[in-house]
Amino acid sequence: MIHVSRRLCIAGLLALLALSALVVIRLGGCESWSPSSIEESKKRAEPIIAALEAYYTAHGQFPKTLQDLVPEHIDELPQPAAGTGQWHYASREGSFSLSFGCGKHHYPNCTFSWKSTWLLDH
Numbered sequence: 487m488i489h490v491s492r493r494l495c496i497a498g499l500l501a502l503l504a505l506s507a508l509v510v511i512r513l514g515g516c517e518s519w520s521p522s523s524i525e526e527s528k529k530r531a532e533p534i535i536a537a538l539e540a541y542y543t544a545h546g547q548f549p550k551t552l553q554d555l556v557p558e559h560i561d562e563l564p565q566p567a568a569g570t571g572q573w574h575y576a577s578r579e580g581s582f583s584l585s586f587g588c589g590k591h592h593y594p595n596c597t598f599s600w601k602s603t604w605l606l607d608h
């Protein structure tokens with residue numbers, strides 16, 4: 487009888503671990519996606535946006551990557567508090583977008599477009 491209980495306990499523990507792994511995979515970095523972490527991420531983006539504008543003033547175009555801002559226009563790139571903790575940046579002629587988000591396809595996300603405002607997509 488003890489062996490059966492032990493096997494059931496081990497099976498239950500393995501099932502719990504498997505379920506936990508599925509939850510982590512499903513969330514894909516979204517465990518930090520909350521109104522307060524989104525607002526904190528927007529604050530952390532402010533010096534990056536200012537550095538992008540300074541780069542544009544100095545070079546007449548936006549940089550190809552955010553890393554091109556360091557160290558001339560910003561000492562370091564703060565990471566977003568929400569989602570995966572990574573910025574997604576794209577530059578186009580005379581414009582840029584800066585976003586942070588969750589999951590494999592960066593969804594949900596929050597995007598800032600130059601001369602616009604933040605757009606939350608979920």
